[in-house]
Amino acid sequence: MVLNLDLINKLLRGDKRTCARMITKIENNEKEAEDILKGIYEHTGNAHIIGITGPPGGGKSTLTYRLSKELSNQGKKVGIIAIDPTSPFTGGSILGDRIRMNKLATDPNVFIRSMGTRGHLGGLSKATHGGIKVFDAYGCDYIFVETVGVGQSEVDIVKTADTVVMVMVPGLGDDIQAIKAGIMEIADIFAINKSDLEGSERTTREIRMMVEMGNEEKKPPILNVIANQNEGIRELIEEIHKHKEYLISTGKLEEKRLERIRSEIITLIEDEIKSRIFNDKDVYKLLDNVLKDVYNKELDPYTAKDKLFKAII
Amino acid sequence: MDRPIRVLVAKPGLDGHDRGAKVIARALRDASMEVIYTGLRQTPEQIVAAAIQEDVDVVAMSILSGAHNHLFPKVVKLFKEEGVEDVLVIGGGVIPDDDIPGLKEAGIAEVFTPGTPTTKTIEFIKNNLKK
Numbered sequence: 001m002v003l004n005l006d007l008i009n010k011l012l013r014g015d016k017r018t019c020a021r022m023i024t025k026i027e028n029n030e031k032e033a034e035d036i037l038k039g040i041y042e043h044t045g046n047a048h049i050i051g052i053t054g055p056p057g058g059g060k061s062t063l064t065y066r067l068s069k070e071l072s073n074q075g076k077k078v079g080i081i082a083i084d085p086t087s088p089f090t091g092g093s094i095l096g097d098r099i100r101m102n103k104l105a106t107d108p109n110v111f112i113r114s115m116g117t118r119g120h121l122g123g124l125s126k127a128t129h130g131g132i133k134v135f136d137a138y139g140c141d142y143i144f145v146e147t148v149g150v151g152q153s154e155v156d157i158v159k160t161a162d163t164v165v166m167v168m169v170p171g172l173g174d175d176i177q178a179i180k181a182g183i184m185e186i187a188d189i190f191a192i193n194k195s196d197l198e199g200s201e202r203t204t205r206e207i208r209m210m211v212e213m214g215n216e217e218k219k220p221p222i223l224n225v226i227a228n229q230n231e232g233i234r235e236l237i238e239e240i241h242k243h244k245e246y247l248i249s250t251g252k253l254e255e256k257r258l259e260r261i262r263s264e265i266i267t268l269i270e271d272e273i274k275s276r277i278f279n280d281k282d283v284y285k286l287l288d289n290v291l292k293d294v295y296n297k298e299l300d301p302y303t304a305k306d307k308l309f310k311a312i313i
Numbered sequence: 314m315d316r317p318i319r320v321l322v323a324k325p326g327l328d329g330h331d332r333g334a335k336v337i338a339r340a341l342r343d344a345s346m347e348v349i350y351t352g353l354r355q356t357p358e359q360i361v362a363a364a365i366q367e368d369v370d371v372v373a374m375s376i377l378s379g380a381h382n383h384l385f386p387k388v389v390k391l392f393k394e395e396g397v398e399d400v401l402v403i404g405g406g407v408i409p410d411d412d413i414p415g416l417k418e419a420g421i422a423e424v425f426t427p428g429t430p431t432t433k434t435i436e437f438i439k440n441n442l443k444k
Contacts, residue, residue: 016365024319091345096352098351098352
């Protein structure tokens with residue numbers, strides 16, 4: 001392996017700059033990224049990964065801050081990956097989740113990393129999984145992944161986190177919103193934030209009805225929290241722990257992680273194929289050559305695909 | 314270069330006016346950079362810790378309170394103590410011309426005063442990256 005083992009040892013010893021630099025290399029898809037991920041893999045799997053998701057402005061960052069602070073006070077090591085959208089027009093972004101978490105900046109138990117989605121849909125960035133692995137090897141007990149503000153269908157977090165906390169707020173719509181397919185289906189725990197606002201009882205009631213209509217084996221608990229006043233935070237941590245115990249005792253944690261590995265390997269294969277289409281000059285040329293044939297109806301796109309696929313493999 | 318330039322925009326000190334910081338954040342975003350916006354009233358310790366965790370190329374600070382002679386050099390000093398030498402540190406805000414040479418001496422790469430076109434700041438960043 002080209003990668004210097006010292007670097008991995010530094011990460012395992014908890015060196016912040018090494019941790020930060022490794023995440024950068026993964027985000028930028030630099031040459032060493034794959035070697036880093038290979039090298040640290042055997043040191044991963046210890047952290048509990050918690051997804052924090054919900055609509056924009058719902059208080060995900062504030063809640064993540066409170067949860068992390070509480071866990072840090074208990075002596076736990078916490079990593080946070082906070083994702084905000086990248087402009088599809090310029091590639092630039094404003095990553096503003098730290099604003100709510102600045103008091104944690106100098107906390108030695110906490111490491112916060114902001115990521116832009118960089119063109120990735122689904123609520124996460126492509127480097128999120130790699131970032132989680134780096135944090136895991138770095139020694140985090142808990143890793144929070146705060147998604148972009150979601151709409152109705154950004155559900156990638158469910159494939160990434162062990163426990164998904166759905167942050168809801170009062171007043172976002174009627175009860176039919178609550179039974180729609182999509183993000184409402186992925187919650188392991190509902191946290192109704194800003195529960196001091198008008199309408200929170202109604203929101204709680206509607207989500208409870210939705211949950212009770214379902215026939216899931218384990219109905220997600222519903223908690224009322226007020227993140228900016230630190231209310232309901234300990235109870236939420238308690239529920240996160242209960243959910244983890246449930247996953248372990250039922251064998252579901254292993255099940256989930258096996259599925260995650262499956263989809264990770266599939267994604268890696270897809271990426272490899274795409275990269276060969278664009279980076280392998282012969283393949284690219286072949287693709288160029290068949291375009292006219294398909295246009296002139298001498299070839300159909302499906303046969304063209306078979307032809308190209310052979311060249312790629 | 315394929316990767317986006319990462320910039321931490323921070324407001325050290327106690328003044329509560331961040332319009333300038335927001336204008337520059339927005340301009341850098343539109344120049345395809347990734348801007349980590351940390352908001353008001355940051356201590357130099359928080360700024361340096363955040364910059365290390367975020368592995369940024371640039372730290373851009375804005376001060377309107379007059380505390381620049383103390384806070385800007387403090388950030389540079391803390392970076393040095395952490396052994397970080399590849400982060401470009403720039404400043405802006407209401408800063409008297411007389412103070413600028415001293416700030417540059419202390420390691421602030423450039424100081425942008427009110428009225429500077431954002432394009433000038435963007436240009437400076439692109440031409441002076443240390444990574």
